[in-house]
Amino acid sequence: MNYKLLGRSGLKVSELCLGTMGFGTEAGWGADKETSFAIMDTFANAGGNFLDTANVYKLGTSEKIIGEYLQNHDRNYFVVATKYSLKDNTTNPNASGNSRKNMMRSVEESLKRLQTDFIDVLYLHIWDDLTPMDEVLRGLDDLIRQGKVNYAAISDTPAWQVAKGNTMAELMGWSQLIALQVEYSLIQRTPERELIPMAKHFGMTVTPWAPLGGGVLSGKYLRGEQGRIKPESKRLDDRSVAITKVVVDIAEELGVSASHVALQWTRSQGFSSIPIVGATKVSQVEENLKVIDVTLTPEQQQKLDEVSKIDLGFPGEFFKEEGVKMNSFGGFYDRVEKR
Template sequence: MRYQLLGRSGLRVSEICLGTMTFGKEWGWGADKHESFKIFDAYAHAGGNFIDTANRYTEGSSEKYLGEFIEADRDHWVVGTKFTLKDRNGDLNFAGNHRKNMFRSVTNSLKRLNTDYIDLLWVHLWDNTTRVDEVLRGLDDLISRGMVHYIGISDTPAWIVSQSNAIADLRGWNAFTAIQFEYSLLQRTPERDLLPMSKALDLAVTPWGAIGGGALTGKYLRGEKGRVPDDSTRRNEKSGKIAQTVVDIADEMGVTPAQVAINWTRHRNQVMIPIIGASRSTQIQDSLGCLDFTLPEEMINRLNLASAIELGFPHEFLKSDGVKEEAFGGMFEKLINHRL
C-alpha cells in the first residue's frame, strides 16, 4: 500500500479507502460482526489506514463495529464519517445540513465510534435548503472545538463545492479537502465538471461505486443474482457491453474484472482514492489486488472507448472547430502544442 496526501491537507491516507456500509446486517444484506472484522483485518494487513462510514450506515452498526475495531490503536486510523441523512423518523431536525443536526449527529457518531474526534467529517449530500455559510461556519466550529480534524463534501454539484471553498478561503474558515461521488466505467458524468473542478481546487477524490454495484464483475453476464435490479441503468445493453469489455481485459491480463474496474478509476492525473466495500473478506482481498498491477495504455483506451460519454454543453461546443477558429484565429493548435 502506498499513501497520498488528502487533497490540500498534509494528512497521509492510503491509496484505497475501506468502505464500511456493509458492516452490519440491519439492511438485509452485508456482514455480521465477525465477518466485518475479517474484512477490516484484511485491509489493515494490506497497509490501509483510511476508513469510510456514516451515521446512517446499517442504522449505526457500522460506526459501532468500527469503534471497537480501531480502539486498540485509534490514532493510527484515519476515520471519515458523514452527517446529513435522517436518523429519527418523523423529526424534521434529525436530518439536513443545518447546524443543529450537524452538531447532534457528530456528537452521536463520536459516541458510537467511541472516540474523542473524527478525522474527516463529510457532508453526506447537499440538502438544497441550508445556506452555504451556515454549513461552513458550523464545520469550522467543529474543527475549532477539536471534534473534527478535516472536512469533505459528498454528492454535491460542482458549483456549490467551488462556491464553498471560495467563501471558506475568503473568510479564513477551514475548506473542504476531499470530495466523494459515484465514478466508474458505468458512471463517467463527473468528467464534465466534478473531476476538473477537483483537480483545479486540489481536492482529493474518493469515488464510490467503482465496480458498479457488482455489475462490472461480470456476475450478471453469467446469470448470477445480486442487489442491482433488472431495470437499473447498470444492467442495460450499454452497461452489459462495458462489463463484457472489462471481463475480456481481465481474462487477457490474468486478473479479475473487479481489479480492472477499480484500477481504471485510479488512472487519472489527480488524487483518486477509490472507496472499496465488501460483504466477505475474500471480496476485499480480491479488490486489493488492483494494487498489484498497472493497466497498459492500450487497455485503458479500450475501456475508455467502450464507456465513452458525451461531455455536453459547453464542453463539446468549446472544442468544436468553428469556435476554436473564431476564438483563436487559426492559432489554436499552435497554442496548445506550445503549452504541451
C-alpha cells in the first residue's frame, strides 16, 4: 500500500479508501458485525487506514460497528471520515440539512456512535440548496478549532458552491475543504464537466464513490451472479452493459479481475484520486486490494475512454473544438505550456 496526502493537507491516507455503507444488515443487504470486523482487519493488514462512513449508513449501524472495532484497535492509526446532512430523525426539521445546528447535533451523535473524541475528516454529505456556504464553512472551522474534527471535506455539491466555499475559507483564514466526494466511475463520468476540474484547481483530492458502479463493473451481473443492484437499475442499462463488457475483455487480456480494471481507471485520470470501494464480503476486499499492482496500457485506457465517453456539454464541448481554440486565440493556443 502507498499513501497519498489528502488534498492540500499533511494527512496521509492509503491509496484506497474502504467504503462502509454496507456495514450492517438493515434494508436487507450488507455485512454483519463479524464480517465487517473481518473486512476492516483485511484492509488494515494490507496497510489501509482510510475508512468512509456517514451518520445515516444503515441507520447508524455502520458508525457503531466502526466504533466498536476501534475500541480494540489503534484509533490513531485510522483516518475515520464521516458525513452529516441526511436525516436521522423524521420529526425534527433541524435533524437534516447543511445548517450549523444540524452539523453540531449530527457530529455529537456520530462521536457517540464512533466512541471517539474526534472525527478525522467531516464531509458535508449532500448540498441542501438552502444553507448559505459561509454558515457551512464557519461551522466546519469551529468544529476543527474545538478539536472535534481534524479536516473538512464535501460531497455531492455543485462545483460553483465548492469553489465559492474554498475561496471564502482562504480569504477568511478558515480551514479549506480538502476532499471532494463524487460518484465517479466508467459508468458515471459527468463530474468531468465541472467538479473534477474545480477540484484540480483547488488541490482537492477526489474520492470517487461507487467506483465499481455498486458492483456492476465487477462483471458479476453479466455472469448471472447476484448482488444488491436491481435488474431495472440504470446501472444495468445498455450503455452500462456495453462498458462492462469492455472492462471484462481488458481484464481477460491482463489476467486480472474486472474490478481491478474499473478501479484502476478511476485512479489514473490525471488528478489526485482515492476511490472509496465498498465491500460486503472479505473475499471482495481481498480482491480489490490487489488493484494497486495493476497497470492499464495506453491502448486499454483509450478503449475504456471511448466506450464510456460523455458529452461535456457547454462550454466544455465548445471549447474543445479545434476551430474555436485555434481561431480565437490568435494561433497561440498550442504554443503555450498548459498547467
